[in-house]
Amino acid sequence: MPDRPSLSAIARLLALLCAAALAAGCGAKPPQAPTALANKVSSALEGIAAACGESYQQSALPRFGARGAGPEQAARMRALELARVVRLNSEWIYQGETLGEVTHLAGERLRECGLPGVASYLHGLISSPH
Secondary structure: OOOOOOHHHHHHHHHHHHHHHHHOOOOOOOOEOOHHHHHHHHHHHHHHHHHHHHHHHHHHOOOOOOOOOHHHHHHHHHHHHHHHHHOOOOOOEEOOEEHHHHHHHHHHHHHHOOOHHHHHHHHHHHHOOO
16 A cells, blocks of 8 residues: 555645745735725726727718717716726726726727717816815
């Protein structure tokens, strides 16, 4: 019968592996946004992306009258949703970036997709005093 390691040796090895994993920094980089707020950020960014998609579609189609206000209104609502979380702590990490960086990128995307007024609105929400 082959020699088996003792139970205490296995327990020590598992404890050592757990300690090594913790020391290696596995997991998300702190300070993470709390889950409920990270979900709000996700929802806001998805809404901004959808509004940008609508804006692109409107700009690609021939105009029959005035351009619809739907994408701008939707993007404004989502910008406010994003700003409410960012104003709590712009240094929280979301998907590897600080919320401040995420907001900057969202503003760039809004400008690129033809919604510069919403980008300015978002910037104003973030930079105005609480």
